[in-house]
Amino acid sequence: MENILIEKQENIAIVTINRPEKLNALNKATILELHEGFKTLNEDASIKAIIITGSGEKAFVAGADISEFAHFSEEDGGKLAAKGQELLFDFVENLSTPVIAAVNGFALGGGLELAMACHFRVASDNARMGLPEVTLGVIPGYGGTQRLSQLVGKGRAMEMIMTAGMIDATTAKESGLVNHVVAQADLIEFTKGIASKIVRNSSVAISKAIQAVNANFKDGVNGFEVEIENFGACFGTEHFKEGTTAFLEKRKANFK
Structure with a gap:
């Protein structure tokens, strides 16, 4: 470089x-x-x-x-x-x-x-x-x-x-x-x-949020639909499991 x-x-x-x-x-x-x-x-x-x-x-x-x-x-x-x-x-x-x-x-x-x-x-x-x-x-x-x-x-x-x-x-x-x-x-x-x-937050969730926000500014793309799809996709991730478990256990999440 x-x-x-x-x-x-x-x-x-x-x-x-x-x-x-x-x-x-x-x-x-x-x-x-x-x-x-x-x-x-x-x-x-x-x-x-x-x-x-x-x-x-x-x-x-x-x-x-x-x-x-x-x-x-x-x-x-x-x-x-x-x-x-x-x-x-x-x-x-x-x-x-x-x-x-x-x-x-x-x-x-x-x-x-x-x-x-x-x-x-x-x-x-x-x-x-x-x-x-x-x-x-x-x-x-x-x-x-x-x-x-x-x-x-x-x-x-x-x-x-x-x-x-x-x-x-x-x-x-x-x-x-x-x-x-x-x-x-x-x-x-x-x-x-x-x-x-x-x-400190979930990098997986952040990447999904970036996609959803950007979708609102793309022609022919329904941002609400992208949000729904990405919201659902988060439920299948280890970060979702860790985040929700940490919340219920009253501790800070450790996103790997």
Whole structure:
């Protein structure tokens, strides 16, 4: 891995995009490494939560690497968006292991799209977020038009995309784009605190909950039916047996 760092701390993994000289901009190599990193961590039974952040103090991810696609044709552009969504953005959204974005600075373009693909977001107080693609004569292509409107509503999303403006962390929290805002020095520890609460719970049930919540935003999918199916599936798991037994025995569950 040349562009990302992976650190494991007990049941939590911290993925750091490590291109500070490029403000952690996403290029093809970084997207591929992130895919491989998330895939490996998702298959590691010891990892119950993943935090993703950017190196340095300036940027989470300041966008995509424009030099890689400035000469692309229409067909090339479509393929770029489709492949990127498949490899990283949709992949992260549907990962069975919870992924928390620790947004430590600028999250612009593909950077905000990556943060929005995560299951939820925590921002440092110096974070700035936006989708400035229309200034380049293009639109967000990694799910930004869809996920931003889901998170902040159609009107706010339209304004952010059409003006190409940035919003600060406080506005992002007020809009529902991020869950928490903390001082940059406290960002990782605060996010790890949330992750530590997650890892105490049933990873099997959490993966089913992720599927059920995501189903509500997929065309042609009945989220209530997915919830019913996944609810029932939980009853056949060892985690359900342990969780209910622990409750009845008035002890803490030990999910293996």
